[in-house]
Amino acid sequence: MKYSVGILAGGKSSRMGKNKALLEFESKTFIERIIGSFDGRKIIVSAASADEYDIPGVKTVTDENEDIGPIEGIRQILLNSDSDYVFICACDMPFVNGQIADYMAEFISSDYDCYVLTDEKRIHPLLAIYSKRILPVIERLIRNKEYKLRGILDSVRTKYISLEHTVFDRKIIRNINTKDEYKELKLPVVFAVSGFKDTGKTWLICELINEFIKDGFSVGVIKHDGHDSIEEKEDTDTYRYASSGALRTAVFSDSGYVISSGQKSSSEDLIRYMKQGEDRPDIIILEGFKGSSYPKILIEDEDKPMQGLSDVFLKVTVNASEGSGLYDRNDIDRIYTAVKNHFEL
Numbered sequence: 001m002k003y004s005v006g007i008l009a010g011g012k013s014s015r016m017g018k019n020k021a022l023l024e025f026e027s028k029t030f031i032e033r034i035i036g037s038f039d040g041r042k043i044i045v046s047a048a049s050a051d052e053y054d055i056p057g058v059k060t061v062t063d064e065n066e067d068i069g070p071i072e073g074i075r076q077i078l079l080n081s082d083s084d085y086v087f088i089c090a091c092d093m094p095f096v097n098g099q100i101a102d103y104m105a106e107f108i109s110s111d112y113d114c115y116v117l118t119d120e121k122r123i124h125p126l127l128a129i130y131s132k133r134i135l136p137v138i139e140r141l142i143r144n145k146e147y148k149l150r151g152i153l154d155s156v157r158t159k160y161i162s163l164e165h166t167v168f169d170r171k172i173i174r175n176i177n178t179k180d181e182y183k184e185l186k187l188p189v190v191f192a193v194s195g196f197k198d199t200g201k202t203w204l205i206c207e208l209i210n211e212f213i214k215d216g217f218s219v220g221v222i223k224h225d226g227h228d229s230i231e232e233k234e235d236t237d238t239y240r241y242a243s244s245g246a247l248r249t250a251v252f253s254d255s256g257y258v259i260s261s262g263q264k265s266s267s268e269d270l271i272r273y274m275k276q277g278e279d280r281p282d283i284i285i286l287e288g289f290k291g292s293s294y295p296k297i298l299i300e301d302e303d304k305p306m307q308g309l310s311d312v313f314l315k316v317t318v319n320a321s322e323g324s325g326l327y328d329r330n331d332i333d334r335i336y337t338a339v340k341n342h343f344e345l
Contacts, residue, residue: 006077046073195299
């Protein structure tokens with residue numbers, strides 16, 4: 001079914017303190033993430049001003065009736081759409097994508113005017129498909145100073161689509177309104193501490209772990225071993241299990257567990273594993289990984305700087321000289337503050 005896409009991005013973002021559409025997540029702004037997931041669809045953005053967003057191929061509309069909330073943004077988007085149906089979402093929903101819109105569009109028929117996603121807790125009128133036929137209803141509600149979106153849904157033929165009966169993750173409905181929600185969204189933070197051998201990488205990581213824990217963050221660490229294989233001692237039970245042909249072995253106690261596998265793995269595999277579950281760490285530190293694309297703290301010799309590394313956000317050395325631009329490795333408070341500032345923690 002043909003439909004256009006409307007993104008509401010003209011709110012005041014008062015609780016966030018900055019324009020939510022331009023918040024960054026995974027190297028893209030929220031609005032770029034949403035637009036990028038709708039390949040080939042016509043997109044209209046409702047903004048506070050016509051020049052607020054300069055995005056090629058995207059039409060921007062502004063409110064005629066100011067300060068009445070998203071109902072006016074929806075009206076403007078419908079007025080300016082060439083399609084009979086428009087998928088409407090908010091700019092503060094970074095996980096919205098074309099797949100959920102395509103799924104909802106399968107329900108379009110002559111029986112309904114509006115198609116709204118719901119979960120077990122609430123209705124989501126900013127995850128919905130609206131028909132242009134409802135414009136007179138919206139305009140009547142505005143004239144009567146009835147600005148709540150529920151008024152639209154109650155006044156037209158509305159189909160409610162349950163999220164729990166779909167394959168989509170609940171994060172699809174997640175919206176980011178506050179600074180704390182934005183901070184939580186960016187977790188876990190992943191960065192590397194890189195440098196030549198014996199430069200104190202492990203020592204610095206341990207110091208940073210202590211600082212993160214003091215601030216209430218949980219931490220995980222991944223280290224790469226340069227050997228072709230990691231062998232267990234012959235006197236362990238897990239060694240005997242593996243020698244007998246077990247693909248994976250696990251040992252656990254009341255305090256924790258260790259899993260061993262004979263399969264090849266990568267840093268990405270381990271990072272994905274660490275990110276899973278409710279008990280996943282807030283901070284993941286990689287020791288080494290000079291060639292990775294992750295943000296890096298580089299420990300180097302001031303007289304022999306390491307060349308060619310990408311994504312270095314902090315350079316550290318032992319006994320940094322004044323004016324060098326490097327951080328002294330022993331100045332943990334300053335290093336930790338720089339890390340928190342970089343990741344906006």
